[in-house]
Amino acid sequence: MRTIVILTCAVLASVLIKPSTSRSETEAPSAPPDSSAPVDEPITGQAVTPAPGDETGPHDPFTPYDVGGQDAIWPYGDLTANERAVVDHGRNQAGMDAINNAYGQAAKELAARAKAEAAAAQIGAEALDTLGVVP
DSSP: OHHHHHHHHHHHHHHHHSOOOOHHHHSOOOOOOOTTSOOOOSOOSSOOOSSTTOOOOOOOTTSOOOOOSGGGSOOGGGSOHHHHHHHHHHHOOTTHHHHHHHHHHHHHHHHHHHHHHHHHHHHTOOOHHHHTOOO
């Protein structure tokens, strides 16, 4: 047992003591790049638009998405019984309109406040109340 411990220590010591060469010691130093030479840039300076004329702005979050024409809409009569149950569950939530309208109004007010704070920060007037201006 004692021999194994001594041999293990000897092997570990030889591994740890062995000098290791790093990459920087084996490679020749390279010359610094020439700063007077022009650098080829892949940038052309023109904006890239994959399909010009097909740009759209952000969707208004308070309006529903367009599903397409009348042929894209599934009539209620074409739905299965299970699908009708899901649709009816979403339709018959009493009081949900008031809750949704309250959340929508709160989101509009918060958006207006954020817009005013961003504008104030942009011109450097974060403390509008001390300046006598009410956002």
